[in-house]
Amino acid sequence: MGRNTRKRRTPLATKAIAASAALALGGGGLIWANFYASAHEKAPDNRTKRNVSQVVTIYCPDVGQQLRNVPDRARGEVDGELASMDQQITDAYQRLVTTRRAQAGDANFVQNSILGPLKDRRKVLLDRIKLQINRAGGKAPGDLDRLAGCTGRPAGGQNGGDQNGGGQNDGQNGGGQNDGGQNGGQPDDNGNGVAGPVADDFIKIEDVQPNSRNLPNGLPANGDSGSTGTFTTDCGTNENNLFNSDNLIAAPGVDNGAHHVHDYVGNQDNDAFSSDQDLANADTSCQNQGDKSTYYWPVLRLQDGTEEFDANDQGGGAEGNIGKILKPAQAELKFVGNKQGDVVAMPKFLRIITGDAKSFVNGTANANTSWSCTGFEDRQSTDKYPLCPEGSQVVRTSNFQSCWDGQNIDSANHRDHMAFVQADGSCPNGFQAIPQLQVKLVYDIPTPTIENGQVQNPYAVDSFPEQLHKPITDHNDFINVMDEQLMNEVVECINTGRDCT
Structure with a gap:
C-alpha cells in the first residue's frame, strides 16, 4: 500500500525539536x-x-x-x-x-x-x-x-481531562506513587508491543442500549420540518491510497502534525503544505468534479502483525500505530438540512473539525464519536468499539457542526467559528445554519475475540501515542472546496426537500 509522496518541506517551527527516535519493535510500534x-x-x-x-x-x-x-x-x-x-x-x-x-x-x-x-x-x-x-x-x-x-x-483514567485547562498540580502525583491506579487495572499490550486497545475498550453491540448515546454533539440536524432535503457526494473509499500523518487544518506547514495516519477522499493534493490555491487546482476522487473538498479521518487498523508501508515511520509504527490499514467498504458523505428552516451556502475553504483526537485526556467536551454495527444502528457507542455479530459490519459515523458564525472560514482554536445546533435544532445567536455533513463509514472487520481478559486481533483507530487508541478519540475533518455552482445546488436541494446526488 502506498502513501502520498509529495516532496516535503521542514517547517521552521519543528527545527528546534529533534525528531523522536523511531522506536520500532520489529516494525511493531513503540517498545513496551x-x-x-x-x-x-x-x-x-x-x-x-x-x-x-x-x-x-x-x-x-x-x-x-x-x-x-x-x-x-x-x-x-x-x-x-x-x-x-x-x-x-x-x-x-x-x-x-x-x-x-x-x-x-x-x-x-x-x-x-x-x-x-x-x-x-x-x-x-x-x-x-x-x-x-x-x-x-x-x-x-x-x-x-x-x-x-x-x-x-494510570490505566482506566478516561475522561480525566480538566475542562478548565488542568495541570495546575504540575504532575506532583504523576510519579505513580499516589495515582498508581491499583483500582485502574494494569497496562496490557495484547502481545502487540503497543498500548491499546485493551479488552475494556470493546463491547458487544447487543449490550449497548438503544438510543442511549448521551453526547449532545453531532445529533442529526434535519427532520420532518425546516429544510428536509439531502445531497450525497460519492468520493470513493481512498482507492488512490492517499495517506499521510499531516493535519492541514490543525497543523498547517508541519510534517507529521497529526502523529497518526489519515485516509483521504475527495481532494488529491491534501497535505500539511497545501495552500487554498493548491486545493482549488487539485484533482478530486469525487464523481462530481465540482467537489474538490477534502474529507479525511484517522485510519482504522487491524492489529494482526501486518507490516504496512509506514511500519517504521513516524505517524505509523514508530508511534504505536501498527497493523493492517482497513479501508472502508463504504463511505457515505451526505449533506442534510436544519429542522428549523433553510440553510445557507458554506463559504469556500471553510474548515471544520468534529470530535477530539485528545478526548482520552481532554474529556468529552468536544467528543463526537459514534460506533455501531449494521443492523443495530439504533445502538450507538461513544467510548467502546463494537463487537458485531456474524454478518454485521462496523459502522463509524460523524455528524458535523452545522452552525456557522457567518464570517470566518477558521478560528484560532479551529472550533469557535462553528457550533452544533441546540436541542431544538436552532443555531446559537449570531450563527446561521449551513448544510450538515454526515460521514458514515462501514468496514468489513473480523470480530475480535476476548480471552482471559485480553483482546485477540483487535482493531483500533490511529491516534496520538499517548491517547492509547481509545475509541472516543475518533474525529473527522472537512475543508469545503466545492465550486459555487455545486454549492448552490446543494443548498437548493436541501431547502426544496429533494434528495440529490
Missing part, C-alpha cells in the same frame, strides 16, 4: 518491554518489590483550545508551536514507555526525569506563543503558564 515490574522482581537491596501500578499515559492541558483570540498573521507561527508541543508530548510518552525498569526502582522517576523536564520545555514554547500573539497586535492570555505542567495518568 518492562512496562511494569514483575511482582517477583528483586529490588537492588534484594527485597521483593510489590507490583507497583505505573503511570500509563501523560495528560497535558490542550493549549490550542485555550487560545481564542490569535491575530490572523500570528496563527501560522502559533500553530507551529502547538505542533511542537505535540511532538514534546510524543517524545515524553516514548520515554515513559521505555523506562519502566527505572520507574520500578524509583517512585519519583516519572516526575523528575519526564514530567518536570516536559514542563520546562512547554514553558519555553508558551513564552514564544505569547510573544507571537503580542507582536501581531493581539493580547496573549495572562495565565498561559498554568498550562505548562503535565500529569501522569
